[in-house]
Amino acid sequence: MVEGAAMSVGLRAICAAAALTALAACSGGIRGGSIEQAALDAVVGTAGPAPAPVAVTLGGVAQAAPDVLAVTPERLGKTGYLDLVAQRRDATPGLITVWQSSDAAQIVLRDGVLVTTRGVGRDLLSSDVTSTIAAVTARRSGAGERSMVLQQGDNTYTTLRLQCDIANLGQAPLAIGSNTLATTRLRETCRGPTGTFANDYWVQIGNNKIRKSRQWVGPTVGYYTILVLEQ
Secondary structure, three states, X not given: OOOOOOOOOOHHHHHHXXXXXXXXXXXXXXXXXXXXXXXXXXXXXXXXXXXOOOOOOHHHHHHOOOEEEEEXXXXXXXXXXXXXXXXXXXXXXXXXXEEEOOOOOEEEEEOOEEEEEEOOOOOEEXXXXXXXXXXXXXXXXXXXXXXXXXXXXXXXXXXXXXXXXXXXXXXXXXXXXXXXXXXXXXXXXXXXXXXXXXXXXXXXXXXXXXXXXXXXXXXXXXXXXXXXXXX
């Protein structure tokens, strides 16, 4: 656990730095329509002024804003902190939450599973994660399909259709600041045209919320580690 290291740059800036090593430029918004994009637009509307930077340390979680998302692009290792700016439900299972950094990059989760990114480079335009949510939030093993639409360039995208298996790896205590949470760790292993990847989820026992995850964003971006900080 790192004490006293408040974040001073936004997620978009982190991704820009990572792009220099991954040869992937951070770009603007999402192009093209999707279920997740329609939901995002309905919640957020047009982008307004960026919120003030969030200063958070893992050692000071108790003093943090009630809802903060710590996102670490694994290829760079630096962490950005995002505010919860909107949430809603639609006809698909799972609560949609929209998180925004101080430099207006956005991460969209559905019950804690990553479905959309905006402004982080090679964005994840949309995802169908219905089977993932059903198994993970119930803390049980399962199998199913997921799809991911990935930005390839300014006006191009590719759709990955994946076969995924979810395994319950058992109880795994999760330390967040001075608190230790009782969680179950689950691993989702997906196979598709780009090969195989694995997502890990730490689901809190008692409320079945995903409190920590390591999720694959795409072949260029790699993995994000996502931690939900709550009062």
